[in-house]
Amino acid sequence: MRPNDPRILRHRRMLEMRAFDEACLEALRRGEIHGELHTGINQEAIGAAMAESLRPGDAVVSTHRNHFHALAKGVPARALLAEILERETGLCRGRGGHMHPFHPPTNFSATGIVGASLPVALGYAQAFRLRGEDHVAVGVTGDGGSHTGAFHETLVIAGARRLPLVVLVENNALAISVGFGDVSPTATVAERAGAWGARGMLVDGTDVDATAEAFAAAMEQARGGGGPVLLEATCTRARGHFEGDPDTYRTREEKRRLREERDPIALHRARLLAEGVGADALDRMAAEVRAETARLLEAVRADPLPDPAGAALYLWAEEA
């Protein structure tokens, strides 16, 4: 196994992302995270694919399910986890929490309002154009967000202006309990792209190799002045919509099948093994990642919570 092989790196990134969300689950069990925590377990391939083609100046505007996009953008894992655990040392000093991480140095932000990520990404794209920078703005949404007015309006403007925007749709086929097939007028999101003069692309988002290639192509087109791309990556959600969701709208059998058959890490591992990568090496890598993440969680857990005396701070520029 060559450690610098991009396919191995991809695999490692997926392991890191899963370990990160598993650390969040552990912190949640200990009562250190509040509100509706959304994990991305089973959606790691998309985050890992993004990480390969995102450059420091690019922007990512993400959703309520944002951890992997933040890691892909290069947001420091420690400060991200500290924010999720509501610590003073977090990205936003514990004010934002898991749904609202902001990291200006990497042009990363997110929103808990579905669909609201896209117009903000549009703004980044316009700024890059105005300043003549070759950065790309990536607006992420789920399939649910693809039905919003903001999605349509964003693509109208991006399409007309040929802006450097990639709209990345993580289609996990569910918006809480509402099935994509039950409310979408089209079989895919990607096929709608023509309405806005955008390029539509559809990829199996559980196949990290295919997704990395597709995302790279989308970024290249947007960066090269070819106008917006609507990239749809199909995937599945392994857990409830949020932690605490009884998830009664799916059968146990269905969830078991998703975890066994559409787990992007297991799929990629099988591919690597078939190509002759040793199981031992992959196991060692997994153990290493788990240990690193456990150390990270322990470090963050020792960080202080914000002082209640500062509860009203940071509304105004002079307080920052």
Add this chain to the structure above:
Amino acid sequence: MRDEPSPGTRAALPIPALIAEALAGEMARDPSVLLLGEDVGRLGGVFGASRGLLERFGPDRVMDMPIAEMAFTGMGVGLAMAGMRPVVEIMFADFVGVCLEQMVNAAAKIPFMSGGRQRVPVVFKTAGGCIGSAAQHSQCLWGLFGHLPGMKVVVPSSPMDHKGLMAAAIRCDDPVLFVEHKRLLLSKARDSLQGAEVPEGEVVTPIGRARVARAGGDVTVATLSLGVEHALRAAAEVAPEGIGAEVIDLRSVVPLDMETVCASVARTGRLLVVDEDYLSFGLSGEVVARCLEALGPGALRQVGRLAVPDVPIPAALPLERAVLPGPEAIAARLRAMAVGA
């Protein structure tokens, strides 16, 4: 032999089940009543407030919607103008930002703009309030809709009112915003300090009448929603110290029942407004101003407001606690205000 429900069975009902009873009752009574929103059908609502309705009334009357609030809020307006009585669920109050246009410029204005000739009997049902979910999933926003004319703003607190006010909202010929509190939606009838018993049959609570939730002679506490529970806790805490707090559940922001508030303040001379919405330009200032206008500036010996101090709700729990008017803060304020009582 019939199975009698054992006493207390209904007290174990989650609050959302009481809302579901009201919805089911109104849907059975009036075929024009519909429910639309995200996750209201197959899931039965994210809090369970429409559980069983899809099975009972079918997908034409209980419609799962895509995340397209602007369209389905406006759809509610159109359905209402076309003679139906839609209940439109906007999952959390914070999300009104994406469909405010249809609420404010259509639902709330069309009855007036039509010279009273066009009715828009739509109910916008939404959940507000803090449960540790940070700035974009915690707001109450009833003050905002109190400020914008044209919509009744109904805010239940007791188990009974979750059922009775929902039924009344559906029967109301005006547009109604119905704001539940998430913390109450996560509780059971028996958790309430305001009585757990709610009849199985029809309950319709008239909109616009406040309720004295606890009598007392020293300080009037005007509040609503979860604030009533907090105020009752605080009132019980200070009672042994000889402080009599009269707790008033306003029940609606529009109309605002100042008669009940003023009658109490005329006796106590002290008014504390407790509001989980933002402090400035909102309900608390409005109640104080109307009270002064009605009773004269000399009527109040003490006046106070406890509300969120004009900041978004922070994520970290110690910070959230610091900005919310909880029982401890209310009790402390009652003690301070009762000096000389």
